[in-house]
Amino acid sequence: MEYNFREIEQKWIKEWRKRDTYKVTEDSSKEKFYALSMFPYPSGAGLHVGHPLGYIASDIYARYKRHQGFNVLHPMGYDSFGLPAEQYAIETGTHPAETTEKNIARYREQLDKLGFNYDWSREVRTSSPEYYKWTQWIFKQIFNSWYNNDTKKTEPISTLIEKFNSNGSYNVNAAQDEEWYKALDLEKFPFFGEYFVGEFTATDWQSMTEEQQQLVLMHYRLTYLADSWVNWCPALGTVLANDEVKDGKSERGGHPVVQKLMRQWSMRISAFAQRLLDDLDTVDWSDSIKEIQRNWIGRSKGASVKFSVAGHGEIIEVFTTRPDTIFGVDFVTLAPEHPLVNVITTADQKADINEYVEAASLKSERDRQSDVKNITGCFTGAYCEHPFTGKQIPIWIGDYVLASYGTGAVMAVPSGDQRDWDFATHFKIDITAIMEDADISEQADASKDKPLMNSDFLNGLKGKKAVNAAISAIMDKDAGRGKVQYRLRDAVFSRQRYWGEPVPVYFKNDIPYLIEDDQLPVTLPPIDEYLPTEDGDPPLARAKKEDWDVFEGDRMELNTMPGWAGSSWYFLRYMDPHNTEEFVSEEKMKYWNQVDLYMGGAEHATGHLLYSRFWTKILCDLGHLSFNEPFKKMINQGMILGRSSFAHRFNWSLDKIKNVELDKTALGAEHFNPVFICSGTKAKLESGEADYNDVMKVILGHYKGQKNYDALMKNLELLKAKNLDSECAFSIQNIHVDINHVDNDAMDVESIKAWKPAVFDSALFLNGSLEVTNGSDVYCDFDVEKMSKSKYNVQTPDDLVEKFGADTLRCYEMFLGPVEQSKPWDTKGINGVHNFLRKLSRLFIDKEGNLMVTDAEPSKDSMKTLHKTIKKVTEDLNRFSWNTVVSGMMIATNELTEQKCHSRAVLEPLTLLLSPYAPHLAEELWEKLGHTESVTTEEWPAFDESHLVESEIHYPVSFNGKMRFKITLPAEFTKEQVEEAVLAYEKTAQYLPDGSPKKMIVVPGRIVNVVV
RNA sequence: GCGGAUGUGGUGAAAUUGGUAGACACGCUAGACUUAGGAUCUAGUGCCGUGAGGUGUGUGGGUUCGAGUCCCUCCAUCCGCACCA
Known part of the structure; x- marks a missing residue:
């Protein structure tokens, strides 16, 4: 029997377990590779098809590396402390350990079906005492x-x-x-x-x-x-x-x-802010994640400057990123919560200030942040002294200054900062111009590259020079110092x-x-x-x-640790999971070292990924680790979205009609069995191509004899008599239907009725020709949404493994597109991938299951197909392009089928190429080919360029860059010979009215372009 | 507002250093075959056009013999940050 995936997959799951195929030990004779997927929180809902995307990708990569001779660590475990289990415990009294245990069992069952090459003997669970013993040790x-x-x-x-x-x-x-x-x-x-x-x-x-x-x-x-x-x-x-x-x-x-x-x-x-920032340059992560971390750390370089308050011993300290604009300070603004506000406010300003502070305290921080248009503030009556000019500077308070950021005070430079400019303009505070060629009549000019003026010793300076000169002068005056500030707070x-x-x-x-x-x-x-x-x-x-x-x-201590404690170091424990003496032995830590490929969601950008880096640095400093960063390369998989299906319920209503006594039991669709129409009908109705009344007529024809039918007919006649029948209001309501009862947008009416009898059992289904049907000719619309139970669009891997097998699912998830991108899940395409595996297996075995592989010399074409594919698969995997590998394999399968190739010399290497993607099938074929050892550790096939050498080249010939025809020429032709041949070619004249080209570009082996 | 990512058929997408745009797959159309199997096979399928041909990678411009790819402008979507001084 051809491609019996159920039998094959079950067989090999058992075999692998029996043979311990995926057991990994430290082997210093081999180069190591550490491929890791973020471990899951085992929730009660189980896995849906979005979860395994990253697992499959890293599993494929791990298998590929293993074929290349690496000793690959590819573990899996569970982040098993967490809120949902505790919430459930609060509600039901079930111990969270019990819930967690149950959920893990379900996860494991699902994971086992997908053919991952995890070494399960290395599983870790953050909630097991053997594990958290070491989390506690690290805390110490x-x-x-x-x-x-x-x-x-x-x-x-x-x-x-x-x-x-x-x-x-x-x-x-x-x-x-x-x-x-x-x-x-x-x-x-x-x-x-x-x-x-x-x-x-x-x-x-x-x-x-x-x-x-x-x-x-x-x-x-x-x-x-x-x-x-x-x-x-x-x-x-x-x-x-x-x-x-x-x-x-x-x-x-x-x-x-x-x-x-x-x-x-x-x-x-x-304390680690700067190092966390700097070391981002040493890791190969996506720009967006790095940028999110940089933002989160929030470094700003500038100076802290002290202003002494006139008539008080008090000092206001501000932080500024533009110390070069010090001579443009026209006022100082404090946050309303600033502790000095009470101290310095003068008696006659007291009432106003109190009122303002009161009002500000009632606003949430969020309100203050979002209300940009309303400029508010209040003068304290106090002044401070400019450290250089001695000028008296008014001190204001304003809620645009946040108490929680920096010192809660700013030196306001309205000429150079838009917020300060708005504030000064609103309160009619004079603005000092401090930059040459800057027009500050309409807005502030924040540029740094204009020479300063009105700035004493800074006059004529600009940019960095001005900043540095300002800082050193400020330090000389003992009025402050250069300072770097971070947004990152302690955790x-x-x-x-x-x-x-x-x-x-x-x-x-x-x-x-x-x-x-x-x-x-x-x-x-x-x-x-x-x-x-x-x-x-x-x-x-x-x-x-x-x-x-x-x-x-x-x-x-009665507090427990937060969720990120256990996950900040789990990648280390996989190296040495059963060590009772140390969190990881030095030897194993040095062997496995950093994670070489980390696969996971981008949503952990500022949590897990920052904290892991933080703990790694501490442990490294203390001599427990030999590396400073946990994850050398990271790839973030995109989300898989659900594809929801909608049935269209046809509604009408006579509610709005006034001055006519209607029978209330027949006013609208709700009094009758529901009617569902086709998506095509819906589109026609909405565009005006079809008439709602036509649908209504069909419906009426079918309601005859039903409860309320006579009342409805009476109502309609009454309306007709008064010429009001056009007042009937029609509407179409979209109702989510379970995607399991929809195939290619066609509803399986019978199974939908069985799925939700209360809604659908008595319903009327109309096909595109407005005929009542129980067939599959009523179509749905679809929309792409997040997968969720309430939208009936959740696709579990279990269903698909059951229908198509794990190998198909693995290939299909990769085939969908680049892993990093979010994409809608659509089961339609899975057939094609399944057919590919079936077609591929037909190269090996016939319908009766007999091996068709021969030792005959393969054709030149077949060898070319093979080596082209080796090259493609290898190169694509090296650049983490999982999706294009599948199409490469499909092309190979199509070509070899056409060539009727059953040659061992081609099919053996092909099996190896397939093995990371479809491990069960590859293992089965490998065994059928007569091998007793597992395919998983066989050496990756070598690419031989000589099979791709062509004696002839099909040159595309373009005129002015537009491809017109192709011409086949011997590969050894020189530029001149190609030129000659093209000019002599009969079709050339058609595109070359003058007879001779302006210019000809020949790229040997690639293309000819004729400039006319 | 700032920063990052993305934008290509009806759909998922491919095109690695600028060199045949749409590979591969889905879907669709027409046909063949059949112990009906989520089968297989053949042909077609970017758009406009009967055709020759024209046109086409979010918009507009530029560099180039040649641009999906490089540069500039603008637009849209998603994500992160945001009176951050």
């Missing part, structure tokens, strides 16, 4: 580290303590919050006076109690406890990261999010949830201490309910002391 490493800005490296906290012991805080240049010392509770440090600015001596340090030392160290650690404003989601009872909040609502669930001050664990990612690392990694920390006198390594992992204690407690403590507060397997100090 980070806790015990500080960032040395001098060496630009993470260092163990012990080196910091040494420094404190020998020199105190002097000569320590650590990454810290600015003015961190203000957060220190000075009552606990009686020896620091009120003028304490964060510096202390070795003696100070040594005389501190352990508790005091811990409090100080907390401000240096790379993960630290601090009160921070967090996105609190009351409905979820938890804190969300910035990137988990979309439009003020939680990304998952869409619940409202508010700002709240909480004591939280944070990770000092801000909050606490979640008030149950289903996450416990933080390996306990508290003694409210000071956090780490659980010892030999006590790890701290596993999740059982609890009776998964909600926060009535006091608002996280769910873990429900666990009693004896429920914990590790309990130290006064209490354990």
Whole structure:
């Protein structure tokens, strides 16, 4: 029997498992290749056809690399901590571990059907204690580290303590919050006076109690406890990261999010901002992802400048990216929330300012951001001094300045900044012109390449020179310094949830201490309910002391880690998944090294991908890793969209008719069985080509005898009598129908009736000729939408594997187009791909299943086809062009079929080319060819140019660039000979009225162009 | 507003360094064949035109013997960022 994919695929799934075909070990004699797909969160819905797209692509690439002799690591696992399982636990009381286990089993079942070459012995699950033991261990490493800005490296906290012991805080240049010392509770440090600015001596340090030392160290650690404003989601009872909040609502669930001050664990990612930015140049990722990360990090270079407030000791610090425009400062604007507003406002401005601050506080940040047109602000009555001219500069407040960005204050240069210009113009503040040739009468001129004027020592300078001169002058005056600022904030690392990694920390006198390594992992204690407690403590507060397997100090940490903890390092664990002594052994880490190809969605651009890079850098600095970036090359697969089908329900209504007594039981379509029309009819009706009344007539003919029919006829006659029958309102309603009951837009009426009897069973279906039908001649319209249950457009891989086989599905998903692009899913084309595999297998075996392969010498043409295909497939895979490989194989199959080629010398290499795409079929054919070893490790066929050499070339001949005809000439012809032959050719005269061309271009072997 | 990506038949798309635009596949049309099988085979299928021919890669311009590809302009769609000082 020809191509029995069910039998073949089931056979090889079993065989591969039996033979451990995909087991990978470290083998230093081979070059390694690490191909990774982002691991999934195992949701209850299972996989739809969009998920495997990236898995298939990386699987094909992994198989290809294996054929090329690489030792390929290609693992899979599960990001199995997460909200949905916990939400389900809250609703049903089912332990999230149980739900997760069930979902994983379903995922595995689906994945197993698709023929992936995963080494399942390396599977990891972030929620298993064997795994999160090491997530906790990494947390401890980070806790015990500080960032040395001098060496630009993470260092163990012990080196910091040494420094404190020998020199105190002097000569320590650590990454810290600015003015961190203000957060220190000075009552606990009686020896620091009120003028304490964060510096202390070795003696100070040594005389501190352990508790005091811990409090100080907390401000240096790379993960630290601090009160921070967090996105609190009351409905979820938890804190969300910035990137988990979309439009003020939680990304998952869409619940409202508010700002709240909480004591939280944070990770000092801000210390790594510059390195995260710089090292983007060392990875091969898409420009868009890199750009998103650059945006997120948000580096701006400029200067911080101090303005002293006249008559106060206070200083306003601003950050500016244009210190060169310092002489154009006409006013200073503070955010309404700026702490100095209350201090400096003069008595007669007090009322106005208070009113403005009040009004601003009522506006959400979002409102303030979106309201660009309304310029608002208020003068404080106070002035500050220009650091160079000494000029008195008015201080305003305005809600266009955000408290959370920079220092919450700007030096306003209306001549060079449009917002400042708008503000100055609105409030009639004089604008100082500081650039030559700049017209600032209508708008600000933000250009940097115009020479400065009215700017004292900067006059005549422009661009970088001006900026540098300004900064050094500002520094000389002690009025500020050059500064680089980042938008990137430290990442909050606490979640008030149950289903996450416990933080390996306990508290003694409210000071956090780490659980010892030999006590790890701290596993999740059982609890009776998964909600926060009535006091608002996280769910873990429900666990009693004896429920914990590790309990130290006064209490354990009750927060768990966020979702990104486990996924920030999972690619490392695959290298050495069962190691109980280390998170990964040095030897294996050095062998497998970076991920060579990372396949995944672009939606993780600022979350997972940034955090993984961050943790990799920490672990590398601490000597645990030999590389600085986790993912060398990344490809982002596009989304596969659903193709929804719509049936057209024909409606009419007499509702709008007034002054006529109508029978209310027959006013509209809702009183009758529904009527569905064809998409063609719908188009004709809407364009006016067809008349609604014609459809109505047909319907009436079929309603005879039905309930309400007589009433309807009476109504219609009544209307006719009054000449109102044109008032009947018609409409067509689109209703989603399950794509499983639609084939090529044709509805399978019988099965649609069975699918939703309540709507369709009694319905009338009219075909394009307005005849009632139960056949498949009623057509739907379609639309491309996201796949979702409610749209009945979800296509599961299971259905397709059942119908066509995994090999067909694999090839088809690749054939759809470039992986990076989003595209609609359309089952129509899958037949063609299935036929290709069937046709290909017919080169090997006949209908009875007999092998037709012979040892006969292949024809020249067949060898040419083969080598052309080897070249194409190899080159295309090398440039990650998965889709074009399939068409290349199709062309080969078509050509070999035509050539009636059954020669082993051609078909064996062809099987190898097929193997990454259709591994089951390739394996079966390989065995049929008489091999006992698996095809998966066979050597990739070598390309031999000599088979492609042609003795004749078909030259396309163009006139003025337009191709007119082709001419076949010997390949060895020189330029001159080709020219001669073309001119002598009979058809040439037709396009060459003058007899001789102006010019002739001959590209040997390619093309001839005649210029007339 | 800034940044990134994309734009080619009825559909998914191909064209790798500028060199035959639309490969391959779907769909469609006509036909053949058949123990009807998501079969197979033949011919056709960008658009306009009976034809010769014309025209054609979002728009308009440019460079070139030759442009889907390079440069400039504008437009549309998607994504990211956004009073970011």
